[in-house]
Every structure is written in structure tokens, then in C-alpha cells.
Amino acid sequence: SYVLTQPPxxxxxxxxxxxxxxxxxxxxxxxxxxxxxxxxxxPVLVVYDDSDRPSGxxxxxxxxxxxxxxxxxxxxVEAGDEADYYCQVWDSSSDPVVFGGxxxxxxx
Amino acid sequence: xxxxxxxxxxxxxxxxxxxLSCAASGFTFSSxxxxxxxxxxxKGLEWVSSISSSSSYIYYADSVKGRxxxxxxxxxxxxxxxxxxxxxxxxxxxxxxxxPRIPPxxxxxxxWGRGTLVTVSS
Numbered sequence: 377s378y379v380l381t382q383p384p385x386x387x388x389x390x391x392x393x394x395x396x397x398x399x400x401x402x403x404x405x406x407x408x409x410x411x412x413x414x415x416x417x418x419p420v421l422v423v424y425d426d427s428d429r430p431s432g433x434x435x436x437x438x439x440x441x442x443x444x445x446x447x448x449x450x451x452x453v454e455a456g457d458e459a460d461y462y463c464q465v466w467d468s469s470s471d472p473v474v475f476g477g478x479x480x481x482x483x484x
Numbered sequence: 485x486x487x488x489x490x491x492x493x494x495x496x497x498x499x500x501x502x503x504l505s506c507a508a509s510g511f512t513f514s515s516x517x518x519x520x521x522x523x524x525x526x527k528g529l530e531w532v533s534s535i536s537s538s539s540s541y542i543y544y545a546d547s548v549k550g551r552x553x554x555x556x557x558x559x560x561x562x563x564x565x566x567x568x569x570x571x572x573x574x575x576x577x578x579x580x581x582x583x584p585r586i587p588p589x590x591x592x593x594x595x596w597g598r599g600t601l602v603t604v605s606s
Contacts, residue, residue: 473531
């Protein structure tokens with residue numbers, strides 16, 4: 377089955393840019409979706425189809441996808457962005473929905 | 485208000501059964517594919533099962549195939565997950581989630597419930 381690899385943690389100072397990567401074999405050929413999950417809360421979709429944002433998600437959240445790496449970029453990071461972030465793809469294998477292991481974003 | 489509300493979680497012994505429900509409101513439930521996603525304590529997200537709008541297409545993760553059954557009642561705006569032969573590793577918060585595209589392509593989930601906790605322990 378398809379595997380998505382994320383760094384366990386990323387740290388960034390307020391106002392700086394955070395980049396969270398999601399690695400997978402030829403992931404650039406797939407559509408990548410990103411979720412934010414704060415402690416005790418359900419996940420929230422922040423980017424879909426590599427780089428589209430749902431309504432209500434700030435423009436500070438953006439995504440890109442090429443080759444073997446997809447990236448979620450959070451500009452001008454705020455304390456409220458501290459959360460776990462998960463990438464996800466659809467794959468035509470035994471388990472069609474695959475999540476990355478998640479990345480904990482810490483705002484210093 | 486557009487929302488999903490799960491219920492039915494609780495403590496169950498290994499080998500036991502449990503039925504989860506998800507009540508949808510604020511949107512045309514019968515138009516959308518629906519999913520169950522779970523999260524073990526302190527762990528990441530794991531997709532469990534998917535059902536198409538008319539129940540014509542059903543998919544399961546290998547980890548639950550043969551033990552779990554997904555179903556829906558569009559007249560009641562409800563999604564279900566029947567869980568049998570439960571194991572300790574099934575302990576998790578179970579979320580229902582909506583796929584927003586009709587028909588679904590490159591599945592993703594734009595609406596999630598708050599989840600219901602299932603604990604499998606003797």
C-alpha cells in the first residue's frame with residue numbers, strides 16, 4: 377500500500393514561515409489534501425487538491441506538490457496555528473485513503 | 485447548521501460488538517459519500533470505511549475488513565458502523581466525515597463530526 381512520510385515535528389517562531397513536508401513515491405502525480413487538528417478537536421481541512429483552500433481558511437495556508445514531496449506552507453505563523461497537521465491522498469490500492477503520520481507544529 | 489454528530493461509543497470487551505451512529509444535518513445527506521476515520525489515543529488518523537451516496541459502493545480498510553460493516557439510511561440522514569469481533573487495537577475515537585465531491589474523485593473530507601470514543605478492554 378502507498379506510504380506517506382511526514383516529519384514528526386516542526387518548530388517555528390511567530391511571524392515566520394512554517395513548511396511541513398509529505399513524502400511519497402511520485403506523490404506529484406496525486407492530489408494531496410491537508411488537515412489541521414488541534415488537541416481534543418476534530419480535524420479541519422485546510423488545503424485540498426494540492427493547493428486549493430476551503431472557504432474560511434486564511435490565505436496564509438498554501439500548498440504545493442511536485443516529484444516525491446508535497447508541502448504545506450504556513451506564512452506569518454501565529455500561536456493559534458499550533459496543531460498537528462496531516463497529509464492525505466487517495467490511492468488505487470487496497471486502502472484507498474492514506475494519511476501521513478502527522479506533524480506537530482510548535483510555535484516557539 | 486451543517487454538522488455531523490456521532491454516538492454509540494463506549495467500553496466493550498474484546499470479541500464484543502458495538503454500533504456507531506452519525507447523524508447528519510444542514511445538508512442533503514443523500515447526495516454525499518460518507519466515511520469513518522479513527523484515531524487511536526495519541527496516534528494519527530486512520531481511514532476505516534467509505535460508503536457511496538446510494539450505498540452502491542462500499543470500501544473497508546484491510547484492518548477491519550470482515551469485522552466491520554458500514555451502512556446508511558438516507559431517509560433518517562444517518563450513517564452507521566457495525567463493529568464486531570472487536571480487538572484492543574480498535575480502541576480509538578471514531579469520526580464520521582463527508583466527501584464533498586459528487587461523485588467523489590481523489591477522496592477527501594470537508595466536514596467531520598466531533599467523534600465518539602470506543603474502548604476495547606477487559
